[in-house]
Amino acid sequence: MRTGILLLIILLLSDLQLSAQENVFESGISKSLSKHVRLLASDQMMGREAGGPGELPASRYIEEVFKVYKIAPGINGTYVQKFKFNDGAQLGDYNMLTADTLKFKLFDDFNPMSESAALLTKGKLLQVGFGIISAENDYDDYKDFTYDDLDRKIFVIELSSPDGIHPHSKYSAVSGLTSKIEQAVRKGAVGIIFVNSDENLDDPDAKLQRDIRPYDIPIIFAKGNAAKIIKADKGDRVFTMRVDINREEKTGTNIIAVIDNKADNSILIGAHYDHLGFGSEGSLERGKGKVVHNGADDNASGVALMLELAKYLKASGSKSYNYYFVAFTGEEKGLLGSNYYVKNPAIANDALSFMLNFDMVGRLQRTDPVLIINGVGTAKEFESLVNNTSQDNFRITTTESGIGPSDHTSFYLENVPVLHFFSGTHEDYHKSTDDFEKINFKGIVDIGHYMIDLINRTDASKKLEFVKTKDENIFKAPKFTVTLGVVPDYAFSEEGMRIDGVTEGKSASAAGMIKGDVVIKLGNYSVRDMTTYMEALSKFKKGDSTTVTFKREGKTKTSKIQF
Ligand SMILES: [Zn+2]
Incomplete structure (x- = not known):
């Protein structure tokens, strides 16, 4: 089966090679875009679950396309960044x-x-x-x-x-x-x-x-x-x-490529390529049993746009930036790939001028199309930039926050200005019906034009100025009346809850807690993991004060905290 898939990839690539000269953003022809989406969202990719059987062919495909487009390996001379993660627990025999x-x-x-x-x-x-x-x-x-x-x-x-x-x-x-x-x-x-x-x-x-x-x-x-x-x-x-419980450690794979123009500044363009496999955790499908979730919009569309932009930026001779491209895995399991990447980056995070994240760009409405841009508050320059960029073929709505349910969040938490592009949610979201046939390829081409214009309008001679945004706290589950005002590190697998970001003016920041602290106790409640953390939080109400015990650089500390 595996050889079959690789053979298929090679066949498709030989076709791509012929069209490597044709450029979708100049010709307006979306042939290679649709080829990427058709293949990544085919049943043979088995839903591209991180650590699952579809991850290898999907990541290989992306790697091979970078090679065909002559985009260089992005990290330590290779395209491949592997990491281990815990993928739940299954009953043994x-x-x-x-x-x-x-x-x-x-x-x-x-x-x-x-x-x-x-x-x-x-x-x-x-x-x-x-x-x-x-x-x-x-x-x-x-x-x-x-x-x-x-x-x-x-x-x-x-x-x-x-x-x-x-x-x-x-x-x-x-x-x-x-x-x-x-x-x-x-x-x-x-x-x-x-x-x-x-x-x-x-x-x-x-x-x-x-x-x-x-x-x-x-x-x-x-x-x-x-x-x-x-x-x-x-x-x-x-x-x-x-x-008998098998707690399985799996391997995830990010694919990283770079156009190194020896420019002063760098930008990173990312899109996650993983999806829900056969409807793992996260599927909204009900009562159909195991069925392949192809994720054409989520997020073969974003990967396809990233690949074609890479081709365009390479061919256009625009040398204003160094361009990093990352296809992330594990987004659906909690931003695993981008979280690992920012902690093991190809280029220092603070050397990035900004990061662009494409997650679900394939469903621009045909009547009254609207492109949603999140993170506009994360750099001083973004608002006027977004407004001045030409947008003949769709309207734009924006949000400020750098925190949202996709990979740009990982970069925002490292103080990198981020923009997340999103063509909107739909009834096929996280269902087996998110298929190739429903993708609006002309819409992706339009978004691509917008990207090119946006990149060209930035001042490549200096880094954009990062701004912390007031975060609409999307991680706050409604049943809890209090929060610490932190973003937990969902990929942390040791004991406790590690803080990946602190919201200013909220409880944790007032208690002097910082990113990297590992909470092990709230009041008398042990915090061993995310579940016990949320269980502990649910015991408090607004106005309560208690103590929080946490580890910082190996030392255990205690602070008073008020909710
Ligand atoms: Zn997605």
Whole structure:
């Protein structure tokens, strides 16, 4: 299959070679643009999921096009920048729960929880109620147990609390999963079986979450008949728990090319080439099972525009800048490729005059076309530049913020002026119907003309002046009443929540926190990962003050913080 795809790429490229002279932005013919989109959005590319089977042929195609267009390798003499990332957790084949000779059934009777280690343990059960200790309520589920009672036991813990799980519960500070697990671990549990006898409380999601950091013991949820047997157990049977979870480390690939004109200043043009594979996390498709998501608009369109601009800039002889081109992977999984790139750049971030991001440029409306430009507030010069650039074929709407759900955010957080170009959302967004046939190629050509005019209108003799924007905080999930005013680093895989940017005037900046700090505790709540960070945030309301514990350059620090 793989050779088949590479053969296909070679066939398409031989055709491209013939048309390497033809330039879409001079001829207005969109032949090579549509060729890129047709191929990148074909079923053979398997949805181009980062770390998935379609990443290799897609990245190879982009690399080969750069070669055909005679654009040089952009980083350490190569086009390829690889990096490792955590790609969630899948159940393995060996999940088991037995009581003496009684065998329980996976899914029907129990399921491993995202917090679980991949481990086997044996022990007798100990019923520890809600597993809660709350000094302020004079409540302690562990108070009657001796050290021997607790030693080497699998704890059975109710998910709920003495007064339920709701915002006004007296126990909400200690009834979260994290608190209960950490309490049990401190008390010496060798495993945990959660049960749920509270009719008002939903069972935990059986789907394993990718951003939860596991503990060192097996943790499962038991239900139905199994839960009945487990809750009735007096500690006279030996239970065996085996949890098998594969936490997969995958490799992502960015493709980087450069036109080095030995100019004083450089700009970077980027577009992500990854998409959702067969409808992984992020798909809005409902009830169709696994189906290939071709991502023609998102974002084969942006990659095609970037490739043709590269060809144009190479051929035009415009030597005003050095031009870096990056096809990012992992955008759909949380800006992974651009996040890795800015931390391992081909050219120092502060040497960039500005960055242009094309993400979804293929659906310009045919009647009343509108191009959306985000990030116009990120350089002093942008607003007049955007307004003065000729735009005969569409209207323009702009937003100020440098933070948005695409790769320009990674550059903005490094103080690089950014513009994100976007032809608007549509009903096929993140669905299997985002296909080649629906792309407006003349629209992409029009946007390309606009890009060329915009680049030509900038003063290449000096860098644009970066401006921090007031950020519409898109990362703020509506169910939380408070935020820290930070942008988390979603690619951070060690313990804690690393801050990738601090919003001025908000809680974290007032507490003296800076980019790079790793939050490990909010009040009494441990922050182990994004999930526990959000869980911790949800415990506070506006006006509350507490302490935040974080790591900076290996040292642990504590600050007072007010929400
Ligand atoms: Zn996209």
